[in-house]
Amino acid sequence: FLYFTRMRSVKKTYISLFLTLVHVCLVQADYAPYFFDNGPSSDTGNMALFSLSEDTPVGTQIYILNGTDPEQDLVTFGLAFEAGSKEYFKVDPKSGNVTLIEELDREKEDEIEVLVSISDGLNKVVEKVRVLVTDANDESPEFGNMSFIVNVPEDTPSGGSIFKVQAVDKDTGSGGSVTYYLQNSRMTKFAIDRHSGVLRIKPGEALDYEKSRTHFITVVAKDGGGKYKGKYQVLSSSATVTINVIDVQDTPPSFVGTPYYAYVYEDTVLGSEIFTVVAHDGDRGNPNAIHYSIINGSDGFFAINNTSGSISLLDYPVHLKKEVYELRIQASEVSEEGNVVAHVTSTVTIRVVDLNNHPPTFYGENGPQSTFELTMYEHPPEGEILRGLKITVNDSDQGANAKFNLRLVGPGRVLRVVPQTVLNEAQVTIIVENSAAIDYEKYQSLTFKLLAVEIDTPEKFSSTADIVIHLLDTNDNIPKFSSDYYIARIPENSPGGSNVVSVTATDPDSGLWGEVKYSIYGTGSDLFLIHPTTGIIYTQPWATLDAEEKSKYNFYVKAEDTEGKYSLAEVFVTILDMNDHPPEFNENFLEKTMVIGAPVKIEAIDDDAEEPNNVIEYSITQGDPDNIFDINTETGEIKLKSYIKSMDIVQNITKQRDCKWSVVVQAKDRGSPSFSTTAVVKIDITEATQLKGPMAAFLMQSRDNPMKALGVLAGVICVMVIVTVLISTAMFLRNKTSNRITPARRIIKKRPKKHPLRTLHRGWFPFGRRGNSSERFTVEDPGSGDENLNSNNNIKMPPPPPSAPALPPPPQYIPRPDKKVWTVPTVSGSLVSTSAKTPVSNKDVSSALVSELKMKLEKKMIENSATRY
Numbered sequence: 001f002l003y004f005t006r007m008r009s010v011k012k013t014y015i016s017l018f019l020t021l022v023h024v025c026l027v028q029a030d031y032a033p034y035f036f037d038n039g040p041s042s043d044t045g046n047m048a049l050f051s052l053s054e055d056t057p058v059g060t061q062i063y064i065l066n067g068t069d070p071e072q073d074l075v076t077f078g079l080a081f082e083a084g085s086k087e088y089f090k091v092d093p094k095s096g097n098v099t100l101i102e103e104l105d106r107e108k109e110d111e112i113e114v115l116v117s118i119s120d121g122l123n124k125v126v127e128k129v130r131v132l133v134t135d136a137n138d139e140s141p142e143f144g145n146m147s148f149i150v151n152v153p154e155d156t157p158s159g160g161s162i163f164k165v166q167a168v169d170k171d172t173g174s175g176g177s178v179t180y181y182l183q184n185s186r187m188t189k190f191a192i193d194r195h196s197g198v199l200r201i202k203p204g205e206a207l208d209y210e211k212s213r214t215h216f217i218t219v220v221a222k223d224g225g226g227k228y229k230g231k232y233q234v235l236s237s238s239a240t241v242t243i244n245v246i247d248v249q250d251t252p253p254s255f256v257g258t259p260y261y262a263y264v265y266e267d268t269v270l271g272s273e274i275f276t277v278v279a280h281d282g283d284r285g286n287p288n289a290i291h292y293s294i295i296n297g298s299d300g301f302f303a304i305n306n307t308s309g310s311i312s313l314l315d316y317p318v319h320l321k322k323e324v325y326e327l328r329i330q331a332s333e334v335s336e337e338g339n340v341v342a343h344v345t346s347t348v349t350i351r352v353v354d355l356n357n358h359p360p361t362f363y364g365e366n367g368p369q370s371t372f373e374l375t376m377y378e379h380p381p382e383g384e385i386l387r388g389l390k391i392t393v394n395d396s397d398q399g400a401n402a403k404f405n406l407r408l409v410g411p412g413r414v415l416r417v418v419p420q421t422v423l424n425e426a427q428v429t430i431i432v433e434n435s436a437a438i439d440y441e442k443y444q445s446l447t448f449k450l451l452a453v454e455i456d457t458p459e460k461f462s463s464t465a466d467i468v469i470h471l472l473d474t475n476d477n478i479p480k481f482s483s484d485y486y487i488a489r490i491p492e493n494s495p496g497g498s499n500v501v502s503v504t505a506t507d508p509d510s511g512l513w514g515e516v517k518y519s520i521y522g523t524g525s526d527l528f529l530i531h532p533t534t535g536i537i538y539t540q541p542w543a544t545l546d547a548e549e550k551s552k553y554n555f556y557v558k559a560e561d562t563e564g565k566y567s568l569a570e571v572f573v574t575i576l577d578m579n580d581h582p583p584e585f586n587e588n589f590l591e592k593t594m595v596i597g598a599p600v601k602i603e604a605i606d607d608d609a610e611e612p613n614n615v616i617e618y619s620i621t622q623g624d625p626d627n628i629f630d631i632n633t634e635t636g637e638i639k640l641k642s643y644i645k646s647m648d649i650v651q652n653i654t655k656q657r658d659c660k661w662s663v664v665v666q667a668k669d670r671g672s673p674s675f676s677t678t679a680v681v682k683i684d685i686t687e688a689t690q691l692k693g694p695m696a697a698f699l700m701q702s703r704d705n706p707m708k709a710l711g712v713l714a715g716v717i718c719v720m721v722i723v724t725v726l727i728s729t730a731m732f733l734r735n736k737t738s739n740r741i742t743p744a745r746r747i748i749k750k751r752p753k754k755h756p757l758r759t760l761h762r763g764w765f766p767f768g769r770r771g772n773s774s775e776r777f778t779v780e781d782p783g784s785g786d787e788n789l790n791s792n793n794n795i796k797m798p799p800p801p802p803s804a805p806a807l808p809p810p811p812q813y814i815p816r817p818d819k820k821v822w823t824v825p826t827v828s829g830s831l832v833s834t835s836a837k838t839p840v841s842n843k844d845v846s847s848a849l850v851s852e853l854k855m856k857l858e859k860k861m862i863e864n865s866a867t868r869y
Ligand SMILES: *[C@@H]1O[C@H](CO)[C@@H](O)[C@H](O)[C@H]1NC(C)=O
Pocket: 145, 146
């Protein structure tokens, strides 16, 4: 059947072909095929109102054309497109299957016009249908071809909108809707409206050109999402917006490089630039012009260029009086309209630098001067200003360059200069510091160098001036003796007018003030005269000097200048003893009885004052009948020669046996020339037996043993002393009980008598209370009173009014009270020979003390001489 039907269909085809050809060739004798219309939602039919998603892949079978032929002829299908348009589909002619052969894009063509045809071989029916292309989310949002550079003034208020971004998504529906976001939205100062795309400054944020001039923000545009090739997808795109912050006038200008220091040198040229200040507008984005000016402080010496800011000098540097100028300068911002918008001030410190090119210079009254002279009297008071010197000193430099020291070079510490340190200029004052050194007698003119030396400069410029001071003399010196005392010796018996000594005093003053006149004063001066100009001291014409009468004189000599200024010296004159007295025996004829073994003594006295003129040598010149005697040449003791031990020998010598001798003794002094005297001594020699008693025996014994004799003698003296002590003690006790004046009291009473002596000595020793030692000294050695006077003179005190110096108290002779005690005849007071003559007329206040001490002295001497035997 199948075969049959095929055969039939083949037959039919042939038949229909045939019929069609007939139909065509002959006339239309056939019905036209037609499409089934299965509605828009069907995928079979004539493709009318067929819609297709744009994301349909190529090659997909999308539709089946479906039609039929009334004659039931086989139909074939065809697809055609308008000329020039793209062919998206192809169709299988038999089955009518339509396949997509070209990519669809709704955004380019959302409707495809297709000519579909159906044919039964004879008739062909063509229909024009539109295939709708439906959307898929295949497009991302697109930011328009726009500039994303925005200029925003920095003073835009926060929250203000600054820009609007817009992105377009060509899709439809959700896939075509766009929302906006900012990347890193938290980090920026900006915010965007999701829907409108309006960009704003976040509330609370502000732009600052000075901090950040550009901001970059990334805006993301997102679509609402949609299907694409079966999947849901959201597309987005981003764009970067550059926000330029535009500067606005909100910052004043500022000076660059402050603080400013400038210098003007002494050789800076007039009008030259000394410094340039620079100020910038704080608003760098849109700077205004800066206009410079000086507010104050220039004193008219400086100017500033109002555009360049350079400061120039308007005057010569010499005229700049100040060392430092503080210029207040102002920089003003001038807007384009010419208004001053803002200004700032600063200070330029201009230091005038002095080139140290002037040394200090001394000026007198008439300009620079290097020698200053002054005439004045010597010894001006200390502290006096030498007003005659009018000196100024100045240094025309400035500041440290004009600082210098003043020094006075010359004899040290005589004058002082004030001030010692000078700045610029000073009046120089010279002050007397040491009056004594300004002495006409030492220098008739003084020369000093006044020195000015810069202190702090490397050059140390200096200058000097001579100061010459001519001195005038004043009577400032008193005559001065060559010595404080003069000692002279003159022999006694010198004729009147003999020169004694020559004194000299000098007064260095000039003229009459230096002339010296001499005179002498004092009780000791009676015998002397002085030549008023030569200073020679000589004796009065009538004077006779006798050493035996007074051997020491002292007095003052005075040297006086014409103004009455004087000084004193002391003169000590010693009269030298001459041998002008021969020795004399007490009697010319002497009779002595000599016990054998014991000596006899004879004595002669020489009245001369001094040794050797009064020293006597004894000798025996002749003995009759024979010289059997020896004589002690010093003491005059006559002894028998040692071999004569008994009367027998004596009698053997004298034939007459009467034992009477006549001996001639010579006494000769040692003066030169020497004088001698002789005396005849009759000596009667007797036997020792004539003497009776223990003393004689003792003496006889002691001839052989002198030491024993001395011991016995000492014992006797001791016993006597003890007895004396006992007796006086007994006397004392008796007096005490009877309330009478005791010896002790008497001693106390005597004391006031000493006072005159003490006060006297105090007068002689104005500087020292020597007390007892000096008193004792005076008494013990009266001759040394002269020396005390000297010491008085040595003390540099105004001398006491001239008066005769008191002579030292003469040594006093107190007769030995106990002479009779001595039984030994050889003991004699030979010391008394000269002093016995001195009158005991000394009514000196010290006599009591003197005599007391004298007695002690005598006693001591006696004891000494006693021990010698
Ligand atoms: C868009 O961009 C192109 C190329 O960048 C440019 O030639 C054109 O002028 C731009 N159009 C607009 C409207 O900006």
